[in-house]
Amino acid sequence: MTTTIEPDTTPAVSFDADPASYKHWKLDVQGEVAYLRLDIDEDGGIVPGYELKMNSYDLGVDIELYDATQRLRFEYPGVHAVVLTSAKDRNFCAGANIRMLAQSSHPWKVNFCKFTNETRNGIEDASAHSGQVYIAAVNGTAAGGGYEMALACEEILLIDDNSSAVSLPEVPLLGVLPGTGGLTRVVDKRRVRKDRADVFATKSEGARGKQAVEWKLVDEVIPKRNWDETVAERAATAAARSNRPSNDSGATGIALTPLQREETADGITYEHVKATFDRGQGLVEITVFGPEGDVPDTVDRVHELGADFWPLAMTRQLDDLILRLRANELELGTWVIRTEGDVEDALAFEKVIEDFSGSDWLVNEIRHYFKRTLKRLDVTSRSLIALIEPGSCFAGALLELALACDRQYMLDGLMEDNDEEGAPAQIVLSASNFGTFPMSNGLSRLGSRFWGGPDDDGAAMAKLRQETSRRIEAAEAAELGLVTEAFDDIDWEDDIRIMLEERASLSPDALTGMEANHRFVGPETMESRIFSRLTAWQNWIFVRPNASGPEGALRRYGTGRKAEFDRKRV
Amino acid sequence: MSIDYSEKIPNNVDLAGDRKLQRALESWQPNFLNWWKTMGPAVPTEDVYLRTAVAVGREGWAHFDHVAMEEYRWGVFLAERNTDRKIAFGEQKGQPVWQQVPGEYRADLQRLIVIQGDTEPASVEQQRRLGETAPSLYDLRNLFQVNVEEGRHLWAMVYLLHAFFGRGGRDEAEALLQRNSGDLDSPRILGAFNEETPDWLSFFMFTYFTDRDGKYQLGTLKESAFDPLSRTCEFMLKEESHHMFVGTTGVDRVVTRAAELTRQYDTEEIGPHGGIPLDVIQKYINFHYSVSLDLFGSEQSTNAANYFTAGLKGRWQEERRKDDHVLTENSAKIDLVRDGVLTQDEVPALLALNSDLRTEYIADCENGLKRWNRVLENAGLDRRLYLPHLGFNRGVGLFSEHHITPKGDVVGPDVWEAKKDCWLPTEADKTHVRSLMKPVYEPGKIASWIAPPTKGINDKPFEYEYVHFS
Structure with missing residues (x-):
């Protein structure tokens, strides 16, 4: 046995x-x-x-x-x-x-x-x-x-x-x-x-x-x-x-070189992505670092950079991190997601993707890979919380990371105790947020967020489109419905701490079910049905004694003995 | 902006160094003053001889002076911190107490504080017009003292909401001023706090019975694992004892006067002689005691059990209890009516915590009765005042379905209807009491229905001009 x-x-x-x-x-x-x-x-x-x-x-x-x-x-x-x-x-x-x-x-x-x-x-x-x-x-x-x-x-x-x-x-x-x-x-x-x-x-x-x-x-x-x-x-x-x-045509592939990462008991660090575990609080703090200058001006340069091209390198690292956390860190039930970097640089890289994904096979692959990685986040059974702070670069494609989260908190203004001068947190919408990276329900994350039903005239999204390309600060982001709350520096620490602790105290199973329900609105596709219906039922069946009990079919398979079922239909 | 915070808002919570609190209180304070002006005492005064807490030490917490009421310095005080304090009960017994709100308990703690906080301004609102019929300046001053201290207790709860509960806490603090006693659209949370206090006998009864419920609730919160709440309540309990004093001595003096008149005219029917008959006093006791018992909630409560297990709310004098302070294995007896007979059920102790607290409260209430009966005894009268049966006139809990007489007999609705005027104040009783409520504002003078106090405030004589009118 x-x-x-x-x-x-x-x-x-x-x-x-x-x-x-x-x-x-x-x-x-x-x-x-x-x-x-x-x-x-x-x-x-x-x-x-x-x-x-x-x-x-x-x-x-x-x-x-x-x-x-x-x-x-x-x-x-x-x-x-x-x-x-x-x-x-x-x-x-x-x-x-x-x-x-x-x-x-x-x-x-x-x-x-x-x-x-x-x-x-x-x-x-x-x-x-x-x-x-x-x-x-x-x-x-x-x-x-x-x-x-x-x-x-x-x-x-x-x-x-x-x-x-x-x-x-x-x-x-x-x-x-x-x-x-x-x-x-x-x-x-x-x-x-x-x-x-x-x-x-x-x-x-x-x-x-x-x-x-x-x-x-x-x-x-x-x-x-x-x-x-x-x-x-x-x-x-x-x-x-x-x-x-x-x-x-002479097109050559790029080598997906082995990922470099440093693993310790307290986290995983990649070049562009970093995860710090807080086991006491049951959470992991994930930071995605934006690009630092050196925007390729030609598509040839993108090919030359290959796996080192920031969008691809970052996506591979994030993808790997998601998979590792999901498989190996079951008790880190909340993922706190931040970005760090320059908004302009992030937008410049994104423009390369936008400009060439229709014409260049590699850029197209990168776009779809980031799309798939975001989808992984969508079906991740962890509470996802985006913290949008000064110095972050939730712009365009990277803003999708925040939009994939269950909640978004944005710091309104600067932390007073922080000596560093700087601009307050800002987010930027771009064309990427309107369909470049669809979810499994076929909608963009913004489209899902502002889902207006099958008869939606698209006015809300059209209005948001007018807000693209400009920097949106916290109060306005809250007003536009792009963030859950905009706390100022006085409230920030306490409110975030209490929110995270409160989250950690809730039933992990109920959270998984709740989040999966809220994340996907509107239309179903074959893909969304696989996750929402097939695997949800499967996971229920998996825990039932008829499958996994000592006399269940899964456990009895190959023992020569017949499964004994509880015959009640539930 | 340079505000001397320690001057404006006396405190021992480092308000001057806490930007968050400053901002929160700065925006809240004008609303509070506005509330005080519109919902606070209706009688216009120039100043009142009041006690102001300016520090928590033996000297500081009772500082007396004539002050204009709107300039009263509502402070924020917590009892001194004991750095070794450990959680005394529940699942986390023995662990250090919390200096911050654990996110897990945010909702429950906030609810407890809001409910406590809601009662404080409610009583000010209920007593708003009482000053117009004060039986003496001494009593008027006591009323105002109770009022400003209820105001300070509101501040104490607001401090906790502002300092520890983030934006949600600020919203709740705001709502404390938006609900008003008796308001049809936005009443106070607990029913008992939406009834006007119509006369001074009711006021004394309220401060004796209903404020005493507050004392016991504070006592359970004083045990809380959330240390700032514990320390806040510990300090509030000191002030609360003055309110008990106003109630105890108030009823005492009404009884004293009733006894005098009863002997003088050799009849209990002293109404025509400007007194309140002992029979009516008993009916007022019956009423206020029974509605105050309702404030303890249902005898069996899973909420109370959860609060206890989590360490949020303990029992009265938790640390003096001789048990394991976890109570998962213990049982307790609760009173109830079954098949028309009063009986007891054994239930898990955790579920019976409301009943436990109520039992402590009842024992405390008895003390006043002894004192008042001594007055009757000394006056040579045979009549005695008593507390009615705990099942009498109940609207909440296991007895609310039944009719029980003050002596503890279960009766049918017909008997209840026939007899209830003997047990509870009738319209005629209330009308008579109200007819006696004429203001006496002359220093050293007192109304006909009440005896003067045996001594004044802070060693001042009874004749002292405690209140200056504007």
Whole structure:
């Protein structure tokens, strides 16, 4: 019998990966098409206690997948299509490893699912915005998370060998959901009729051959003898549609060099991002440092700087920090977010992004990467509090950090006791705040903040647009509704302290639920539904005895004993 | 701006060095003075012989002089800090007390302070017109003393809100002046503080019974783990004892006069002779005691339990109690009516804290009764005054559903209706009491219905001109 790992004995997770040391993936670039082959090392689990049989995955496998998808976007401008397939015979992927799930603590399961979901969303983002179309070449059985990985691709090709099937066996076999987008994408993306989806998701053997095509679970079944050529053809066709630079254009990728960071017991420091832990208060103070001059005046200079170009470097560091804090610092329940730097410089860098993201593939990638990183913040189950103080640079794209927070506090005037002369805190709106970095609900953060319902005439947003490009100080920011409170120096310290302490005293579960409800208003998209509906239900099911109790389906799987359910429908 | 803060607002909280407090109080003070002018004592005076606290030491807290009331120096005083003080009860027992508001308890502490603060100006408003019918200058002066001290107690609560609760605290301080006793749109928080104090007998009863509830509430807050609140309440308790004194001696003197007239005319029907009959005094006791009991809230209270466990509000003389001060394992008995019979239930002690405090209060109330009965005894009268049963005339808690006589019999609504005029002041009683309320402003003179005090204020004689009219 496996036992549940206590969170504090779980080793810290690192999200660093490098193709040279991948344990589970083979990246094979052939001109405009890259093959990403899953070849899981059974003994390469990220924590001990299980074997990754049948190409089943754990968090470590997904960390490498995330790394590969990022490198394909930044290091391979010439790759126009990505074939996601398996290096194992007759076995595409069996999904998340069950023994791993059974032995994991609840927070570990939830974090794992969140991260894998974000990676699947990132794959769809690459197909949609990078001209790097993902095709699933399902050359063996794809079960559960394996099929969900395929669902994240634009096309699903299934080998027709009379045995390989696609399936979502979580409900019948494990008593949980296909929580990595499976249920959602089947009906939302592939438009499988809901009654068929119901049959499919309760039938452990899944579907294969013609039925799989007829039910729209896959796009095409291909006989084994034509498999490789047909997959190559489909990839070439997809690649031809891409707007990425052609291979003979001379475009070269930039190297995503290893992240430099200094870790101590009390924090993590990167060049542009710093996190200081306050374990007593249960919070982490995050500071994002703005750029310091040296604005590239040409797009060539951006390429030359590559991973050192401030927006990219900062985004990578912030992304890494978010992932580490989410996985490793469960008890730091409040993230206090500040920026520090020059407003003009921040706006100048942002202008580079604005000017070139339509025409330059790299700048476009940086824009979408920052967008995805902000989305990570949106679905982070921590209280996010922005403190806007003198010397900060919440301008344009960086203002999105504050807008992603649950509350924004702005210092009105200067701290009197501070000897330094300076300008009071200010924020600046720019075009970036009006749709460059949409949330998963399809709205900008400002659009979500001032959501006026489906019949909104857009007047409020039009009014805000008139406020762009000028410096807005605290009192006005409060009046415009851009910050929660504008405290002056006399109130600042006490009010912020009390607010943070009060926050820390509330139920962490209730806060997570409350924040997730407030952050997403208005329309739903497939992406928002995956987080708001699928994973929310999944996380409920995870804590129920029917799944994770000693007699629950997840714990009994593979023991030869049948799960015993509490039959009450709740 | 150079204001001598220690002169204008006597304090021991370093007001001169605290910019935050200065700003808060500067904007609040004009509103307070405006409130005092419109809602404070209605009788115009030039000056009044008042006690002003100018320091917390033995010498400083009782400084006497004639002062114009609007120039009264409402100060901010906390009892001296004990740097070793530890939390005496609840889950955090034994840990150092808090010098700042822990965010976790902000809402609860703010609520407790606001409720306490709301009662202070309320009584000033209730007593606003009493000065017009004062039975002597000595009594008029005592009324004003009580009024300015209630004002100072408001200041004390406002200080806490300003100094420790940020912007939210300032808003609450403002609201303390915006609610008014009896105001239809914006009344005081507690019901008892929305009734006008119509006559001086009611005033003495109020200061004896209702201010005594305040004393006990302050006593529980004095135990608080939030040290500034504790120290504030400790100092307020000193002043509160003067209010008790006004009540105790006030009723004492009414009883003394009633006894004199009863003997003189050999009848308890002393109304026609300008006195207040003992029977009416008893009815006033019945009324004021029972509505004051309601201020303790429900016998079983999860709020009180939470406050105790968190360390926000203790029991009366917590540190002298001989138990574990955590009370998770203890039980207590509460009184109630079941199947028409008075009985007791055993409940978790934590849930019965309101009842515990009320029990302490009742014992304290008995002392006054003994004193007044001694007056009757010395006068050779057989009648005795008494406290009615705790279930009598209750509007809050377990007894509010039942009718219980002053002697403690459970009766039906018909009996209650038939007899209640024997137990509670009737319109005729009140009309008679009001008819006696004629001002006596001549130094050394006193109204017919009350005996003069045995001594004056601060060793001054009764004839002293305590109040100068304008």
